[in-house]
Amino acid sequence: MQLEETQREFFSLKTFKEQLGAHRLSLSFQGMFSQDVLSLIGHTLKNAPDSRILSKRLFGLVVEMAQNIHHYSAEKVFSEKEQRDIGIGVVAIGESEEHHIICSGNYVENNVVEPMIERANYINQLSPEELKQFYKEQRRAPQRKNKPGANLGFIEMVRKSVNPIDVRVEQVDDKLSFFTLTVRVNKNI
Amino acid sequence: MENFHIESSTYIPRIDFDANTNVLEIEGESYHEYTIEFFQPVFEWLKEYLSSPEREITFNFKMSYFNTSSSRRFLEILTMLEDYQTDSNGKVTINWYYEESDIDMLESGEEYADDVNIKFNLIPVTA
Numbered sequence: 001m002q003l004e005e006t007q008r009e010f011f012s013l014k015t016f017k018e019q020l021g022a023h024r025l026s027l028s029f030q031g032m033f034s035q036d037v038l039s040l041i042g043h044t045l046k047n048a049p050d051s052r053i054l055s056k057r058l059f060g061l062v063v064e065m066a067q068n069i070h071h072y073s074a075e076k077v078f079s080e081k082e083q084r085d086i087g088i089g090v091v092a093i094g095e096s097e098e099h100h101i102i103c104s105g106n107y108v109e110n111n112v113v114e115p116m117i118e119r120a121n122y123i124n125q126l127s128p129e130e131l132k133q134f135y136k137e138q139r140r141a142p143q144r145k146n147k148p149g150a151n152l153g154f155i156e157m158v159r160k161s162v163n164p165i166d167v168r169v170e171q172v173d174d175k176l177s178f179f180t181l182t183v184r185v186n187k188n189i
Numbered sequence: 190m191e192n193f194h195i196e197s198s199t200y201i202p203r204i205d206f207d208a209n210t211n212v213l214e215i216e217g218e219s220y221h222e223y224t225i226e227f228f229q230p231v232f233e234w235l236k237e238y239l240s241s242p243e244r245e246i247t248f249n250f251k252m253s254y255f256n257t258s259s260s261r262r263f264l265e266i267l268t269m270l271e272d273y274q275t276d277s278n279g280k281v282t283i284n285w286y287y288e289e290s291d292i293d294m295l296e297s298g299e300e301y302a303d304d305v306n307i308k309f310n311l312i313p314v315t316a
Contacts, residue, residue, distance in 0.1 A: 035222055039199040042220075053291060056254060060293075063220050063256050070222055136304060139264055148223055152257035160293070 028092035032077055033066040041066070045093075050100075054189060057160045058093070058100055061183050064153040065091055065104035071149050073106035074176055099163075099184040108179045113169050116179070123154050124164040131159050161185045193234040201227060202252065206234060211244050216251035219259040228262045235269055242277035246270065251286045252294065260297070264304065271305045282308045289313040 020028070027044060029037060045059045066089075073087030089106030108116070126134060135155045144151055157165050166182040190208045197203035202217035221227040238244075248270065255263070273279040285298035295311060302309035 035200055038220065042199070052288075053293065056291070057293065060254065060256070067220075067222060067256065067258070132300070136300060139261055140304075143225070143261070148225060148258070150224075150257040150261045152260065156257045 023094050024096070025092050025094040028090065030088075030090040032079060032086045032088055033070040033091075034079060034082065034086060038063060038066050041091075050187075051189075054100075054185070054187075057185060057189075058102065060160055061102050061157055061185070062091060062093065064156055065102065065181060065183075067149065068153055068181075069104060069106045071147070072108065072112075074109050075107045095187075098187055100187060101182060101184050103180060103182045105178060105180045107172070107176045108169075110171065110175060110177055113171075113177050113179070117167055117169065120154055120165055120167045123158050126158075128159070131155060135159065157181075157183050162189070190237060193231070195231075202255075204231060206238065208238055211246045212249065213246060214249040214251065216249075218254045219252065220254070220256040221259070224256075224258040224262050228265075231262075232265070232269075235266065239269060239273045239277065239279070243279060244273075244277075245280045246273075247282050247284065249284045249286065250298070253288065253291075254294075255297075263301065267301055267305045267307065271307055274307065282310065284310045284312055286312045286314050288316050290316065 027041065029041065031037075041062055042059050045062065046055050048055050048058070050058075069087045069089035069091070071087060073089045075088040076085040077088060078084070079086045087106060089104060091102070091104045094101045094103075123131070123134070135152060138151055138155065141151070154165060161183045163184045163186070166184075168180040168182075169177045170180075171177045192208055193204065193206035195201065195204040197217045200218060200220045202215050202219045204215050206213045250263075267283070270279075270281045270283075274281055283301075285301070287294035287298060295313075298309065298311045302311070
């Protein structure tokens with residue numbers, strides 16, 4: 001999208017940088033979640049100063065979020081390299097005193113919102129043992145038609161972050177909603 | 190039959206299946222966006238390989254990370270091997286290598302070991 005000169009003035013890189021700093025965001029990406037972008041994020045996270053297991057968990061969480069966007073975002077663009085439509089969205093990695101925080105955002109069609117929230121609520125109230133059983137049960141279930149994902153993402157996120165996932169939905173119009181997913185990982189694991 | 194080889198890259202694992210020694214090995218990271226497509230040739234090769242009965246197979250998993258979608262494909266591979274034991278008089282041993290401190294990869298191995306009826310060795314590796 002080409003911004004008009006006057007609109008362009010409203011975007012201040014200084015403000016943007018300050019906002020990133022204020023929310024302690026270390027990494028954020030907006031756009032097409034290609035395989036190459038994911039590899040680059042992975043490389044960055046693995047070189048983070050945290051423990052290996054924590055870095056790997058954070059990376060695993062980003063992978064699941066990015067792949068959700070890649071496959072299921074309602075906003076797509078055609079990738080010449082991969083010769084297919086790829087989802088657009090945003091992922092941001094930040095921190096608070098106690099947590100690493102990973103957020104993802106993308107547009108979804110309104111009709112998927114309800115089942116998604118129900119699934120998240122269901123998974124959030126399971127005990128670790130129940131989560132494990134549900135994961136194994138879903139992994140054995142037949143692959144869903146026309147869906148490349150494993151249907152395990154939310155379960156994995158709760159298991160690996162050891163915290164509930166936070167799902168927020170803002171309806172944009174009669175077709176689309178903006179879907180924000182937040183996962184927190186305790187710094188001391 | 191021919192051996193099977195895939196070179197690793199950042200998001201695909203190295204795969205080496207040797208039909209003569211019956212040592213099958215997969216190593217590295219696996220988070221391809223389209224694991225059904227990526228693993229298609231792997232399944233085709235395995236199907237032909239397992240059509241010959243009574244093999245004594247050693248399958249070495251040396252994975253350091255895999256996404257949930259790959260996790261499904263691994264279960265499918267293990268289920269094929271489980272069926273091979275019962276239907277074709279095969280003998281299968283899984284060696285699941287994990288980095289000593291990586292409790293997540295150990296847990297993944299334990300969960301697969303629970304899920305299929307195959308001999309599983311969980312083997313810690315010092316980093």
